[in-house]
Amino acid sequence: MHRISTIETFIVPPRWLFVRIGTDEGAVGWGEASLEGHAEAVVGAMEAVRDRIIGHDVRRIEDIWQLLHRLGFYRGGPVLLSAISGIDQALWDIKGRMLGVPVSDLLGGRVRDRMRVYAWIGGDRPSDVADAARRRREQGFDAVKMNGTEDMDWLDSPAAVDAAAERLALVRETGVDVGIDFHGRVHKPMARQLVRALEPLRPLFVEEVLTSEQPEAIAQLAAQTVLPIALGERLYSRWDFKPFFEAASIDVAQPDLSHAGGISECRRIAAMAEAYDVALAPHCPLGPLALAACLQVAASSPNFVIQEMSLGIHYNQADADLLSYVRNPEVLSVSAGMVAVLEGAGLGVEIDEDAVRAAAIKPHRWRNPVWRGRDGALREW
Incomplete structure (x- = not known):
């Protein structure tokens, strides 16, 4: 019987945290x-995890998930569920x-042979988006995502709305499909204006x-637009998603497999979304292990539609990009806008330990930037 003997964590550039689990029999x-x-x-948070599961049977993934989630008394949230996510992914890999x-x-076997993917363009403050979209097409992508706006005031100039629509129009002219990420930067007084301005340009979805x-x-906004509403990177469990499904206020669920309880919980979120006729598009501006976990769930989820990839994303570095720690990078190759189902054992990627x-x-000390408006007040990043 394999029992968990070691749990190691590695804070590595550009902004990732890898987890390695070993067993007493060498797995x-x-x-x-x-x-x-x-x-x-x-x-x-991993200190409490070690106290709970060192010596536990490594095969009992669901029991470990329940143990870590329920018996800490305090449940949910990004920190605790990110810790569970890393453990859960590693257990499925083993x-x-x-x-x-x-x-x-x-997870029941694959329901598709390949998964559509998209890449980022434009950075946090989007610029040169048309040229970036063309370069992504040359890399094999037929869909991209970009930030819809720079940072915005609670009530901003109409010129900011016009600029967002103009950027989207430039990218659509390159022939790629485009998801628009508002990144939670926009407040209610501006949201309706922005969404209405983008509607004629038909983005794939509007996110956060x-x-x-x-x-x-x-929910009010969803009732007023024909554009698919995407949400979920800051929801950390099926209970967090539940009210949005019940209110029919989102069309695309975007759980992050490194934040929302790993493969176990995100597979449940995917099935829950399917019951409400909501599509699945996992959030993943992260590393190769998170992406591989997403692709495993995507391969086996009927309602999956598209997967985010961090290849060359503006947060990464030349020597710390998506494939920098992977010994078999070919399994994540993009062709005709898609990545083939990962056939290798476990998560399907081989890490260069x-x-x-x-x-x-x-270890990195990555922090998001602090933005302020011209009046000195904090803006959302």
């Missing part, structure tokens, strides 16, 4: 518990490797038009 699995800007908090099959086989803290306003250990010697 190893990797997961990703990246929580952007709060890696140290997740590492701290089980798949022990059985010699990809995780998607353990308002933060998930505003469910009533999101030596590179990870070397990079973790100098």
Whole structure:
């Protein structure tokens, strides 16, 4: 019987947190518990995780998930569930490797052979978006995502709305499909104007038009637009998603497999979304382990539509990009806008452990920027 013997964490550039679980019989699995800007908090949460599950049967993934989620008394939230996410991914990786099959086989088997993907363009303050979209087409993508706006005031100039529409129009002219991420930067007084201005340009979806803290306003907005509303990177469990499904206020669920309880919980969120006829598009501006976990769930979820990839995203570095710690980067190759189902055992990516250990010697201290308006007041990032 394999029992958990070690749980190691590695804070590595550009802003990721990898988790390695080992067993007393030599099995190893990797997961990703990246929580952007709060890696140290997740590492701290792992102390309680070790106390709970060292010595536990590594095969009992659901029992471990329930143990970590329910018996800490305090449940939910980004830190605790990011810690669970990394552990959960690593446990599925181990089980798949022990059985010699990809995780998607353990989730009922694949329902598709390839998954559509998209890449980022334009950065936090979007610029040169048309040229960036053309370069993404050359890389094999047929869909991209970009921030809809720079930082905005609670009530901003009509010129800011016009600029957002003009940028989207430039990218649509390149022939790619475009998702628009408002990044929670927009407040209710501006949200309706922006969405209305973008409607004629038909983006794939509009994401985080308002933060998930505003469910009533999101429901109002959803009733007023024909554009698909996407949301979920700041929702951390099926219970967080539940009111949005019940209110029919979102069309695309975007759980993050490194924040929302890992493969176990996000597979449940996907099934819950399917029951409400909501599409699945996992959030993943993160590393290769998080992406591989997303692709395993995507391969086995009927309502999956498109997957975010961080290849060359503006947060990454030349020597710390999506494929920098991967020994088999070819499995994440993009062709005709898609990535093939991962056929390898476990998560399907092979991590370069030596590179990870070397990079973790100098852990990153990534923080999101602080933006202020011309009056000096804080703006949403």
